Amino acid sequence: MSTHPHPDSAAGPLRIAAAGDVHVSPANRGQVETAFSRLPESADLVLLAGDLTTHGEPEQAAVLAEICRPLDIPIFAVLGNHDWHAERGDEIAAALAQGGVRVLDREAATCRLHGLEVGVAGAKGFVGGFEGSSLPDFGESLLREVYAECGREADALDRGLEAVAGCDLRIALLHYAPTPATLQGEPPGIFAFLGSRRLAEPILRHRPDLVLHGHAHAGTVEGTIEGVPVFNVSVPVIQRDFWLFEHAGAPRAEREGLRLHTA
Numbered sequence: 001m002s003t004h005p006h007p008d009s010a011a012g013p014l015r016i017a018a019a020g021d022v023h024v025s026p027a028n029r030g031q032v033e034t035a036f037s038r039l040p041e042s043a044d045l046v047l048l049a050g051d052l053t054t055h056g057e058p059e060q061a062a063v064l065a066e067i068c069r070p071l072d073i074p075i076f077a078v079l080g081n082h083d084w085h086a087e088r089g090d091e092i093a094a095a096l097a098q099g100g101v102r103v104l105d106r107e108a109a110t111c112r113l114h115g116l117e118v119g120v121a122g123a124k125g126f127v128g129g130f131e132g133s134s135l136p137d138f139g140e141s142l143l144r145e146v147y148a149e150c151g152r153e154a155d156a157l158d159r160g161l162e163a164v165a166g167c168d169l170r171i172a173l174l175h176y177a178p179t180p181a182t183l184q185g186e187p188p189g190i191f192a193f194l195g196s197r198r199l200a201e202p203i204l205r206h207r208p209d210l211v212l213h214g215h216a217h218a219g220t221v222e223g224t225i226e227g228v229p230v231f232n233v234s235v236p237v238i239q240r241d242f243w244l245f246e247h248a249g250a251p252r253a254e255r256e257g258l259r260l261h262t263a
């Protein structure tokens with residue numbers, strides 16, 4: 001785990017802006033630039049839930065990096081399947097780092113904001129499906145490798161959430177969905193390609209304060225996994241530039257329940 005240092009901000013609720021599926025390219029640069037330029041007024045922390053580019057070209061990530069560079073706000077991200085399309089995910093992450101965007105690839109990071117320690121466990125997640133229609137660990141080695149890959153993502157999420165267990169605010173940041181609750185609106189026949197129930201296992205074990213994902217462009221914003229709040233912040237779903245959360249709670253040791261509001 002690593003720490004992203006940031007000075008404590010002024011009093012007031014901690015404001016988190018989240019979005020997935022920004023799908024940046026030179027074609028929509030102006031639109032994305034306008035959206036991100038408003039962030040300093042509305043957010044203390046930005047979380048990006050993957051599919052930052054259209055086709056995974058580092059040049060597309062460089063566009064987003066240029067847009068993010070002037071922003072003096074911690075920005076954490078995971079990559080999505082589009083960001084891996086050209087098999088240049090590492091270059092995408094490096095390009096984003098030039099703009100101050102920290103890509104969490106099966107890792108966790110913390111930052112201190114408003115006197116609170118915020119921990120973000122990031123993993124892309126993977127496919128596999130949900131109860132009643134999920135990929136088994138059986139048969140051809142190619143299919144078993146898909147199963148194994150999802151297991152590696154789930155294990156990394158587990159380790160990340162363990163690493164931030166002591167934080168005042170604990171967030172799981174994914175691209176693929178850990179529940180079908182936030183997929184409602186998508187054709188049920190493709191749920192297996194939109195996420196996996198296996199990603200819910202570490203979430204149930206650690207019960208983070210907030211789970212974010214994207215990927216399902218036609219899904220539903222809000223859901224839960226046995227009471228743990230899950231938000232699909234895919235831009236086509238939220239139908240705005242960012243979904244804003246406000247955390248007005250006291251440090252974890254002093255509070256009875258999290259007060260996390262949608263702003």
Ligand SMILES: [Fe+2]
Pocket residue numbers: 021051080082215217
């Ligand atoms: Fe997407």
Ligand SMILES: [Fe+2]
Pocket residue numbers: 051080081082175214215216
């Ligand atoms: Fe995606």
